[in-house]
Amino acid sequence: TGDLEISFSWREQSRAWCSPSGLGNHDLGYARSPDGGMTWLNNGGTQIGTTALGANDRIAVSDPHVVVPIPINTGLINQETQAFDREGRLHVVTSQFDEADLAKLGGCHTSTYSQRAHYVRPYHHWRGADGTGRSFKLPYYTGTSGRTKLLFDNHDTAYLILPDARIAAATAAGDWEDWRVVFAAE
Numbered sequence: 001t002g003d004l005e006i007s008f009s010w011r012e013q014s015r016a017w018c019s020p021s022g023l024g025n026h027d028l029g030y031a032r033s034p035d036g037g038m039t040w041l042n043n044g045g046t047q048i049g050t051t052a053l054g055a056n057d058r059i060a061v062s063d064p065h066v067v068v069p070i071p072i073n074t075g076l077i078n079q080e081t082q083a084f085d086r087e088g089r090l091h092v093v094t095s096q097f098d099e100a101d102l103a104k105l106g107g108c109h110t111s112t113y114s115q116r117a118h119y120v121r122p123y124h125h126w127r128g129a130d131g132t133g134r135s136f137k138l139p140y141y142t143g144t145s146g147r148t149k150l151l152f153d154n155h156d157t158a159y160l161i162l163p164d165a166r167i168a169a170a171t172a173a174g175d176w177e178d179w180r181v182v183f184a185a186e
Contacts, residue, residue: 003032003033003034004032004033004036004037005030005031005032005033005084005090006030006031006032007028007029007030007067007082007090007092007125008028008029008030008031008078008079009025009026009027009028009029009070009076009078009079009094010025010026010027010029010061011024011025011078012024012025012026012072018073018107018108024072025070025072025076025077025078026070026071026072026074026076027066027068027069027070028066028067028068028070028092028094028125029059029065029066029067030042030043030065030067030090030127030133031048031049031059031065035052037051038050038051038052039051039052040059042063042064042065043065043067043127043131043133044064044131046064048060048063048064048065049063067125067127067133068125068133068135070094070096073102073107073108073109074096074097074098074102075095075096075097075102075109075112075115075116075119075120076094076095076096077094077095077116077147079147080092080093080094080095080147080148081093081147081148081149081150082150083150083151083152083158084152085126085152085156085158085172086152086154086156087129087156088129089126089127089128089129090126090127091124091125091126091127091150091152091158091176092124092125092126093122093123093124093125093148093150093160094122094123094125095116095120095121095122095123095142095147095148096120096121096123097109097115097116097119097120097121098121098137101119101120101121102119104119105119112145113145114145116142116144116145117142117143117144117145118141119141120141120142120145121137121138121139121140121141121142122137122138122142122148122160122162123135123136123137123138124136124138124158124160124170124176124179126176134175136176136177136179138160138168138179139179140168140181142162142163142164143162143163143164143166144162144163144164145163146163146164147163148160148161148162148163149161155171155172156171156172157169157170157171157172158170158171158172158176159182160179165184165185166181166183166184166185167181167182167183167184168180168181168182169182
């Protein structure tokens with residue numbers, strides 16, 4: 001047994017968003033389990049699910065778990081990447097359209113994968129030691145529709161491996177807001 005932490009998003013049925021060929025994912029959720037997965041708590045410590053003693057009280061979309069509200073029509077993909085730094089803080093990277101780029105598409109993405117390659121930006125979200133969530137939009141596009149990968153070195157420098165073979169880095173000393181490309185393949 002031990003502490004478990006998860007991040008997640010929700011996917012709705014196609015009738016819930018503006019285009020059936022878009023992605024209906026929304027919100028960045030967070031839950032932790034202090035007992036190896038038997039009970040699940042939200043960021044504020046309220047129980048939102050349990051599997052203890054045969055119970056089957058699953059985390060639901062209506063539970064108070066959202067740490068970053070992300071609208072449904074932003075091209076958010078699920079299960080992109082998460083990692084822990086040396087201090088045990090959870091970091092999550094998502095990618096999605098921002099409002100300005102979504103407006104270029106008429107407010108609705110209709111060809112998710114080709115449009116994601118041109119208009120999607122990575123967002124870095126992390127949970128401070130006090131439980132406070134922070135988010136930062138990186139200053140460039142992902143360049144493809146794939147998923148990113150995240151890792152940390154021993155100095156808590158974060159490395160983001162973008163699906164187009166670029167690697168970006170940001171430092172803990174810079175509050176992970178000093179992202180720069182440190183490698184780009186031809």
